[in-house]
Amino acid sequence: MELLKSKKVLIVLIAVMVLVLVSIFVFFRNDTQIKKISYVEFNENLENSNIKTVYLSQDAKITGEFKDGSLFETDNPRAEGFKERLLGYGINVWETNGNNTIKDILTIFFVLIVFGGFFYFLNKNSSKQAQKEMTQMSTIEDAGNVPFSTTFDDVAGNEEVKENLREMVDFIREPEKYERYGARMPRGVLLYGPPGTGKTLLAKALAGEAKVPFYAVTGSDFIQVYAGLGASRIRSLFKKARGAEKCVIFIDEIDALGKKRKGSSANGASDESDRTLNALLTEMSGFKGNEGIIVVAATNRIDTLDEALLRPGRFDRQLEVGLPDINARYKILELHSKNKPISDSVDLKRIAYQTVYFSGAKLESLMNESAMIAARFNHSSIDMNHIDKAFYTVIAGEEKKDRSYISLEERKVTAYHEAGHALVTKLVSPLNRVTKISIIPSTKGAGGFSMNIPPDKLYQSKEDILNHIMIALGGRAAEELIFGKDKITTGASNDLQKTTDMIFAMIAKYGMDKEAGLLNYELLLGDSLGNNAYILDRAKSIVNELYSNTLQILKENIYTLESITNSLLENESIDEEELDKIINKCA
Numbered sequence: 001m002e003l004l005k006s007k008k009v010l011i012v013l014i015a016v017m018v019l020v021l022v023s024i025f026v027f028f029r030n031d032t033q034i035k036k037i038s039y040v041e042f043n044e045n046l047e048n049s050n051i052k053t054v055y056l057s058q059d060a061k062i063t064g065e066f067k068d069g070s071l072f073e074t075d076n077p078r079a080e081g082f083k084e085r086l087l088g089y090g091i092n093v094w095e096t097n098g099n100n101t102i103k104d105i106l107t108i109f110f111v112l113i114v115f116g117g118f119f120y121f122l123n124k125n126s127s128k129q130a131q132k133e134m135t136q137m138s139t140i141e142d143a144g145n146v147p148f149s150t151t152f153d154d155v156a157g158n159e160e161v162k163e164n165l166r167e168m169v170d171f172i173r174e175p176e177k178y179e180r181y182g183a184r185m186p187r188g189v190l191l192y193g194p195p196g197t198g199k200t201l202l203a204k205a206l207a208g209e210a211k212v213p214f215y216a217v218t219g220s221d222f223i224q225v226y227a228g229l230g231a232s233r234i235r236s237l238f239k240k241a242r243g244a245e246k247c248v249i250f251i252d253e254i255d256a257l258g259k260k261r262k263g264s265s266a267n268g269a270s271d272e273s274d275r276t277l278n279a280l281l282t283e284m285s286g287f288k289g290n291e292g293i294i295v296v297a298a299t300n301r302i303d304t305l306d307e308a309l310l311r312p313g314r315f316d317r318q319l320e321v322g323l324p325d326i327n328a329r330y331k332i333l334e335l336h337s338k339n340k341p342i343s344d345s346v347d348l349k350r351i352a353y354q355t356v357y358f359s360g361a362k363l364e365s366l367m368n369e370s371a372m373i374a375a376r377f378n379h380s381s382i383d384m385n386h387i388d389k390a391f392y393t394v395i396a397g398e399e400k401k402d403r404s405y406i407s408l409e410e411r412k413v414t415a416y417h418e419a420g421h422a423l424v425t426k427l428v429s430p431l432n433r434v435t436k437i438s439i440i441p442s443t444k445g446a447g448g449f450s451m452n453i454p455p456d457k458l459y460q461s462k463e464d465i466l467n468h469i470m471i472a473l474g475g476r477a478a479e480e481l482i483f484g485k486d487k488i489t490t491g492a493s494n495d496l497q498k499t500t501d502m503i504f505a506m507i508a509k510y511g512m513d514k515e516a517g518l519l520n521y522e523l524l525l526g527d528s529l530g531n532n533a534y535i536l537d538r539a540k541s542i543v544n545e546l547y548s549n550t551l552q553i554l555k556e557n558i559y560t561l562e563s564i565t566n567s568l569l570e571n572e573s574i575d576e577e578e579l580d581k582i583i584n585k586c587a
């Protein structure tokens with residue numbers, strides 16, 4: 001820091017001195033080489049045509065230049081017609097308004113002083129700013145030295161993410177072991193999901209479990225700074241981290257510096273964040289991965305991230321950290337009541353039930369707010385009244401959308417919809433794995449339904465595609481079956497997009513529709529494929545048939561559909577094991 005400051009001062013000083021020297025040199029050089037001649041001598045030289053230029057002024061002396069380039073000075077006759085006489089000899093006559101050189105030099109000095117002051121001021125200011133930022137930075141970095149006691153026990157729910165991170169603990173602890181097996185070490189983990197779901201907490205727990213230092217920075221810290229400073233801070237962060245050998249580097253809000261880059265950026269700000277991003281990418285490819293350093297980044301908006309960040313060797317592990325379901329909420333509530341005097345009358349299960357769509361951070365703040373209220377009234381313990389009051393403080397000012405736990409009807413529709421997808425999957429293509437069904441919205445869509453297509457398949461058969469279309473239609477079909485034709489919702493829009501894609505690919509690309517034949521209509525019709533009446537007709541008749549099949553399947557298994565839905569309404573999310581249990585029980 002000090003180094004940086006004194007370097008800048010030095011540069012300014014040197015610049016000022018060089019300027020002063022140059023002006024003095026010019027000034028004195030003229031002075032010393034000027035030959036002093038009498039007016040008589042001047043006149044002789046004038047007659048002999050030795051003079052090239054004369055500088056006229058109102059001073060006592062005038063100067064000029066001989067034809068050989070040397071300078072002279074003589075008395076100013078201040079005579080009328082003097083100029084005319086000179087011109088008559090074919091001499092260049094320059095009129096100056098006196099004291100010129102001195103004025104010039106004064107001007108130069110004045111400018112110098114102004115500039116010097118300006119630079120000094122700038123320098124002082126920028127070093128202050130830089131100092132501030134650097135201090136912020138070093139406090140962040142020094143945090144790495146604080147012994148961290150956060151463990152995975154401090155994070156409730158998020159079991160899959162924790163499982164994944166547990167593996168990383170081993171990587172960090174014994175990178176040599178993995179190196180011996182020639183395994184490529186992971187370098188970056190991206191945690192994505194809604195705010196307050198515990199991403200920071202998970203990263204801290206990773207460091208805590210591995211017992212290594214934790215360095216945390218925030219993406220937005222890197223962009224309001226000076227040109228190049230963001231990049232250099234990235235470099236110094238990594239340098240520091242490398243010095244610590246094993247560690248966890250945490251970059252929160254990575255979207256702030258890792259936004260999708262545009263071909264040419266119009267303004268400097270995005271240029272600056274590009275530079276910072278490039279520095280990050282370089283640093284990440286720089287370490288070999290066998291050092292036991294893991295970079296964890298977090299974002300609420302994975303869709304805005306530059307693809308370069310997600311490539312192998314960067315943040316190639318992407319883990320979704322979702323909103324907690326009812327059981328996870330119960331655990332989070334339990335965790336945050338541990339250090340508080342909670343009355344026996346408090347039913348955490350009931351609170352968990354009422355706090356649909358609450359994030360971990362919101363649940364934490366609910367318990368904290370309750371404790372504040374109880375303390376304000378000097379009550380001996382926190383009871384249900386305090387929690388109810390706190391409830392409205394926590395959700396106050398929030399959009400209605402966030403409070404949709406009130407609308408049981410909506411949750412029911414979502415539950416039937418997701419149960420429909422899951423049940424159709426199990427019925428038409430039992431080899432596909434349903435990893436999770438949930439009615440908690442995820443980043444990927446309204447409900448949460450995830451299905452893994454068996455990965456060892458090289459090609460998809462026509463049957464596979466037909467089954468996938470039915471699975472996609474399962475949500476809408478369940479809605480219609482239960483609530484009636486007029487009560488269907490917009491929740492299926494994504495499903496219908498997938499359906500349309502698949503059907504058009506079947507007909508126009510893969511030649512799988514017997515009637516349309518083996519032609520590649522995409523090739524023939526290009527963009528007007530969707531306008532082609534014949535293709536449209538084929539697509540419609542296929543989708544209609546598949547939809548009525550789907551409806552039929554669900555109708556035949558409506559009891560199972562109800563059971564899955566009820567379980568979803570109760571637990572908010574269920575895994576494959578539970579799903580299989582329900583289906584087997586109903587069969």
Ligand SMILES: Nc1ncnc2c1ncn2[C@@H]1O[C@H](COP(=O)(O)OP(=O)(O)OP(=O)(O)O)[C@@H](O)[C@H]1O
Pocket residue numbers: 154155156157158194195196197198199200201202252298299300332335359360361362364
């Ligand atoms: N799963 C959880 N278990 C226990 N506590 C949690 C959990 N999720 C959030 N919390 C509480 O909420 C606080 C804030 O969470 P954290 O800062 O980790 O969220 P985040 O996902 O990083 O949020 P953001 O995206 O806003 O940065 C935590 O310190 C913790 O008290």
Ligand SMILES: [Zn+2]
Pocket residue numbers: 417421475476491492495
């Ligand atoms: Zn759906």
